[in-house]
Amino acid sequence: MSLDLDATAAQIEALAAQLRSEGQGSAARLAAIVAAAQASDYAGINSKAEASAGLTFFSPAEPLEPLGARHDPPPLPPDFRVLAVDGSHIDVDRHLPARCYLINLGACVLTYGSRPDAVLSSRPRLYASEDELYLADPASPTNRMAVEGPILGLVRTVQEAEHLAEIAAQQNDTLPTLALIDGSLILWQLAGRDFQGEQRFVRERLLRQGFLRALDTLQSLSHPDGSGLALAAYISLPRSTEVMSTLRLALCPYDRADCRGVCAQEHPGERPCDPVQGFVDREVFAHTLGPGQRSALFRTRSSIVRDEYGPHQVCFFYLNAGEEMARVEMPAWVAEDPERLALVHALTLDQARRGQGYPTAVQEAHEQAVVSGADRELFRQLLEEALEGQGLAVYTSEKRLSKLRRIV
Amino acid sequence: MSRFGEIIESSSTVFTAQCYHLYEGPPLGALVWAGTGPRTIGVVCNITTGTLDPGRRIVPRGAQEESEEEVYQSHPQLARLLATHIQAVIVGHMEGEAVRQYLPPAPPRIHAFVYACTPEETAAFTHHFDFLRLVTDAKDIAADEVLAACLRSAAACHPDPADFLLRAGKALALELTDDVPRLNAILRRVRP
Numbered sequence A: 001m002s003l004d005l006d007a008t009a010a011q012i013e014a015l016a017a018q019l020r021s022e023g024q025g026s027a028a029r030l031a032a033i034v035a036a037a038q039a040s041d042y043a044g045i046n047s048k049a050e051a052s053a054g055l056t057f058f059s060p061a062e063p064l065e066p067l068g069a070r071h072d073p074p075p076l077p078p079d080f081r082v083l084a085v086d087g088s089h090i091d092v093d094r095h096l097p098a099r100c101y102l103i104n105l106g107a108c109v110l111t112y113g114s115r116p117d118a119v120l121s122s123r124p125r126l127y128a129s130e131d132e133l134y135l136a137d138p139a140s141p142t143n144r145m146a147v148e149g150p151i152l153g154l155v156r157t158v159q160e161a162e163h164l165a166e167i168a169a170q171q172n173d174t175l176p177t178l179a180l181i182d183g184s185l186i187l188w189q190l191a192g193r194d195f196q197g198e199q200r201f202v203r204e205r206l207l208r209q210g211f212l213r214a215l216d217t218l219q220s221l222s223h224p225d226g227s228g229l230a231l232a233a234y235i236s237l238p239r240s241t242e243v244m245s246t247l248r249l250a251l252c253p254y255d256r257a258d259c260r261g262v263c264a265q266e267h268p269g270e271r272p273c274d275p276v277q278g279f280v281d282r283e284v285f286a287h288t289l290g291p292g293q294r295s296a297l298f299r300t301r302s303s304i305v306r307d308e309y310g311p312h313q314v315c316f317f318y319l320n321a322g323e324e325m326a327r328v329e330m331p332a333w334v335a336e337d338p339e340r341l342a343l344v345h346a347l348t349l350d351q352a353r354r355g356q357g358y359p360t361a362v363q364e365a366h367e368q369a370v371v372s373g374a375d376r377e378l379f380r381q382l383l384e385e386a387l388e389g390q391g392l393a394v395y396t397s398e399k400r401l402s403k404l405r406r407i408v
Numbered sequence B: 001m002s003r004f005g006e007i008i009e010s011s012s013t014v015f016t017a018q019c020y021h022l023y024e025g026p027p028l029g030a031l032v033w034a035g036t037g038p039r040t041i042g043v044v045c046n047i048t049t050g051t052l053d054p055g056r057r058i059v060p061r062g063a064q065e066e067s068e069e070e071v072y073q074s075h076p077q078l079a080r081l082l083a084t085h086i087q088a089v090i091v092g093h094m095e096g097e098a099v100r101q102y103l104p105p106a107p108p109r110i111h112a113f114v115y116a117c118t119p120e121e122t123a124a125f126t127h128h129f130d131f132l133r134l135v136t137d138a139k140d141i142a143a144d145e146v147l148a149a150c151l152r153s154a155a156a157c158h159p160d161p162a163d164f165l166l167r168a169g170k171a172l173a174l175e176l177t178d179d180v181p182r183l184n185a186i187l188r189r190v191r192p
Helices: A005-024 A026-039 A042-051 A150-170 A200-220 A242-251 A281-288 A303-308 A338-354 A360-369 A373-389 A398-405 B068-074 B119-125 B132-136 B143-155 B161-175 B180-190
Strands: A080-090 A101-112 A117-127 A134-137 A140-146 A177-182 A229-235 A314-320 A325-331 B003-010 B014-019 B031-034 B039-051 B082-095 B098-100 B113-116
Touching: A026 A242, A026 A281, A042 A242, A080 A150, A080 A338, A080 A360, A101 A150, A101 A360, A117 A360, A134 A200, A150 A177, A150 A200, A177 A338, A177 A360, A200 A229, A200 A303, A229 A338, A242 A281, A281 A314, A281 A325, A314 A338, A325 A338, A338 A360, B014 B031, B014 B039, B031 B082, B031 B119, B031 B143, B039 B143, B082 B119, B082 B132, B119 B143, B132 B143, B132 B161, B143 B161, B143 B180, B161 B180
Parallel strands: A080 A177, A177 A229
Antiparallel strands: A080 A101, A101 A117, A134 A140, A229 A325, A314 A325, B003 B014, B003 B113, B014 B082, B031 B039, B031 B113, B039 B082, B082 B098
């Protein structure tokens, strides 16, 4: 039986009505938040954040300039380049006759200005050996984790960053260059407690020896004239609330924001900082930023970044990219260099405009990487044929066969 | 121009080539050749340009640009995502110097390189007019327009273009004795 759309539609209608009634009161709250943001003293907020370390239920971003700051887009350089890499994968599937996974990396190098050019490429790789299928703890090789599901997603993210560094290294001129990552620079999935005990080696391998090492390479690719490569991560429709948490500090009337002490007995919605409840950062910036403008610069205070990222502490701003409010993240070595920061602002905006809402280079890298449903089926067929060609048994699960047969 | 693309579809009567560079293919009616051994000769009967990925839609990009050229400069990926294809109706083949104005025993292979015929090759191939019927009889192409374009461009490769067109007109008259209006329509299109 297919989905009962009549029954589902009635529930969707009810949801829409509920959202509308909730939205009616939110406009006034949002206006109050925007006013609070513009009036707040960012140095004071940062002092309060330090005084409140470990006492809050939220993780506020550190503003590096006044919260209400707005910056018009800098001019584009006459000639420049944008690089992007994206990936797609075919996960380990126990219904397949062999244990393996495939990662397809798509890359895009776009050169603009007096000598426009485009290079699009893809690189599929199949992984099936024991050390590719499992991450093992070097201190205790029997302690290992299978590379599949979310871990495979992280392995792919690491490979994307490494490939981006490879491609950046191949550019042998001094054009101002932006390397773009799709999504966040923060590997949140590794932040949890799961990766702090016995599984600590997974974090070590994927983050320190993988992703951050690729960022080290990107940082080292400085041009002789000092202009260097800029690196940024572009997040479309961000759901982050780090700046909202910063505003909680601004709204907090106490000397120290002590959620666990002073406000522990309050109900949700009754605390002085609760006007921000339910809003995400981009909703506030949608009210304050004009077309093309970027917000103040912030630094994340998330623990994984503070503990692991070293010189790549993650900074970000919000960008009014025209069609939407994007979050643009960059490592501190980019944010602290006014030239590279300006390049990130100008080029992410320009990319979003050229791409009619979303950066062209990331779109094209994605198009190179994507593995369609038809491709997945072909991959399975090729795998079966290859195994048969070697005289190996080809089998699949009855469950998979039953889905194909769909008998009545 | 000479070599400009490769065959991506091939049959006994027509072949399709993808040009190496966007918009850089021979014009309608031009003679082209492909294949080794016997060289298959075709007349360009259709030119198309579109996206290489049928799942992606082409959208306008030039609202803020001054010229078409600027659209391509501002979006350099377009040259990689779009492609020009030419379709050629097969009108014969050449084995060494020998010209055969009938279909070759086998069509050119996929990935065969495709070349634009030089003026000398064009003049040599169009010395006789048996190939005209292969164009007039071809289905699903604008045969009369293709033939007229072919004769106009071939005329320029002969030392006496007027004499060439006169001979071509006579040969065509024999092919289209039953369809004088069609003959006249083609002749009007090749008149100098």
